[in-house]
Amino acid sequence: MSRIAFLYLTIDTPNKSIDYLIKKNSNIYIHPKNQIDEKYSKFIINNVIETSWGSYSLVEATINLLKAAINTNDYFILCSGDCFLLRKEIKYEGLSCFDYVKKEGKYYKTSQWWILNKTDALTIINTVNKYKYLQKIKFNGAIDEYYFLSVLMMENKNYTYNNFNYMYKRWFKFAITKHPVIFNKLTKYDIKDIKKVKPFFIRKVLPTFTITEYKTKKDLYVLLIGTESTNLDYFKENNIDLIILTSLEMNKIDKVLLDKCICIYPIIFKFYYLSILDICSTNYLKQWSTVYFINETFDISNINKDSVLTKLPIDSKYNKKIFYKLDDDNYFIKIEKLLDKHID
Numbered sequence: 123m124s125r126i127a128f129l130y131l132t133i134d135t136p137n138k139s140i141d142y143l144i145k146k147n148s149n150i151y152i153h154p155k156n157q158i159d160e161k162y163s164k165f166i167i168n169n170v171i172e173t174s175w176g177s178y179s180l181v182e183a184t185i186n187l188l189k190a191a192i193n194t195n196d197y198f199i200l201c202s203g204d205c206f207l208l209r210k211e212i213k214y215e216g217l218s219c220f221d222y223v224k225k226e227g228k229y230y231k232t233s234q235w236w237i238l239n240k241t242d243a244l245t246i247i248n249t250v251n252k253y254k255y256l257q258k259i260k261f262n263g264a265i266d267e268y269y270f271l272s273v274l275m276m277e278n279k280n281y282t283y284n285n286f287n288y289m290y291k292r293w294f295k296f297a298i299t300k301h302p303v304i305f306n307k308l309t310k311y312d313i314k315d316i317k318k319v320k321p322f323f324i325r326k327v328l329p330t331f332t333i334t335e336y337k338t339k340k341d342l343y344v345l346l347i348g349t350e351s352t353n354l355d356y357f358k359e360n361n362i363d364l365i366i367l368t369s370l371e372m373n374k375i376d377k378v379l380l381d382k383c384i385c386i387y388p389i390i391f392k393f394y395y396l397s398i399l400d401i402c403s404t405n406y407l408k409q410w411s412t413v414y415f416i417n418e419t420f421d422i423s424n425i426n427k428d429s430v431l432t433k434l435p436i437d438s439k440y441n442k443k444i445f446y447k448l449d450d451d452n453y454f455i456k457i458e459k460l461l462d463k464h465i466d
Contacts, residue, residue, distance in 0.1 A: 124215050127151060127191035131184055132203025135159040137327060139207035151191050153183045154203075176264040178257035180234075184266065185250060188243050198238045204304075205289060205325035208333065212322050218242045220271050221287040230271040231263060235289040238270075245277055246270060290321040295404075297389065297397040302326060304372075304386040307336035311406050328372075330381050339363045342410040344401070346394065347375055350418040354379065357422075363410065367397060 127149045130136050135158040143150060152158070152165045155173055167190040173179040184200065191198055197214050214237055221233035238246065253273050261268045274281050291302040292315075305312070306328045313335055316324065324333075345357055347368040357364055358378045366386045368375060380386075389397045398415055407413050416422060 124196040124213070125149060125194065126197045126199060126212065126214060127195035128199050128201050129153075129184070129187040129191060130165075130201045130203060131180070131187065132158070134203060135162065136201075136203040137206050137331075138329070139205075142207055142210075149191065149195055151187050153187050176266075178265050180264070180266040181257070181269045184270075185246060188238070188247055192240070192243055192247060196240050198240075198243050199288070199322070200235050200237070201323065202235070202289075202325050204327055205323040206327045206331055206333070207322070208290070208316070208324055209322055217282060217284045218274070219284040219286045219288060221289070222271075222285045223267070226262060226268075228272070228276070229259075229261065229268050230275055231261075231267050232271050233287065233289065233291075234264070234266050236270055237284075237286075237288060242274055245274060249273060249277060287319055288322045290316050290319055290324040291326070294387075294397060294400045297393045297400045299388055299390055299393070299397070301388040304328060304388065306331050306380070306386070307384045308333060309336050309338055309384065309406075309409055311409055328380060328386075336384065338409045340411045342407070342413045344398070344413060344415045345379075346415075346417050347379070348391065348418045353421050358382075367394070 128140075128143055128151070130140070130150065130152040132152060133155040135154075136152065140150065140162070150165045151167050152162060153167055153170055158166070167186060169186045169189070171179060171183055171186065173183050187200075188198060199212070199214070216239070218239050219237035220230075221235065223231040223233065225231070253269070253276075256269055256272070257265060259265075271283070274283070293299070293302045302325070304326045305324060308316070339362065342363045342365065343357065344365045344367060345354075347354070347366055347370060349370070354376065358376065364379065364383045366375070366379065366383045367389050368386065369389055369391045372380065372386075387397060387401065401407065
């Protein structure tokens with residue numbers, strides 16, 4: 123049986139699902155950015171370096187993980203600290219695996235996350251000095267998304283690989299953002315979408331994440347949390363379905379809201395409105411009868427919701443679902459109609 127190494131490139135202590143891999147006596151290697159829980163210290167590799175997002179240091183840290191695992195393993199799966207294991211058994215053989223995005227000139231952009239066989243892992247390790255010049259190139263994205271497949275392609279013009287997304291994630295289709303959706307609860311839509319891909323892991327997830335299907339309620343509140351957010355008691359105290367949009371760090375959001383939310387959309391604030399349209403462009407919101415988009419300054423506790431709702435029109439185009447945001451004057455206004463071709 124092939125020996126698989128799980129290479130954890132992590133900021134903080136890895137997600138709790140790593141405990142299952144440890145229980146199964148899996149080969150685990152961790153390169154942390156910060157100090158992690160003491161019980162995982164024995165899995166930390168010797169050569170840990172300082173890293174920063176999007177820089178060549180992430181390539182170096184990843185190669186250090188490969189070096190630590192190369193002698194005793196046949197396959198190498200790159201994992202993030204915030205990914206959650208979806209399968210009880212992971213088996214992999216054959217070609218290396220990349221989630222291909224596009225080709226730019228002679229360089230190949232992929233997801234950061236890949237699976238390498240031993241032959242390709244050795245190629246990456248043995249050509250480090252040869253391809254250090256890549257750190258000087260300005261890519262349209264992070265260098266660790268370009269480095270690995272590009273090197274293998276330059277080393278072998280006939281190189282082939284499996285194009286497989288083993289790390290499930292969800293990005294905006296149109297709005298610009300630095301991070302994918304952060305999951306806390308999986309709805310019926312999520313589970314169906316994940317089954318299409320058949321991945322090994324899901325990322326990103328909160329510490330309270332669970333893979334049990336969450337039964338949605340009638341209404342959904344999509345709440346923007348930012349520097350001007352003040353009274354959020356309504357969302358903390360009521361048993362509601364909640365999705366958070368934010369440009370803040372997670373440690374700046376009330377833990378009660380983090381624990382109860384279904385998911386979090388990290389956004390760039392100037393693309394807030396486009397982000398709303400992006401969310402509306404999928405069938406995801408059809409799981410609820412009514413959806414409310416609420417901005418930072420709107421205080422929902424100051425309105426009589428029932429009386430306002432009776433005045434709102436119903437849009438049959440969306441299966442009698444209502445899509446709204448709240449403007450700065452505390453009125454519901456209808457979101458502009460989306461093109462049919464943008465509805466999945």
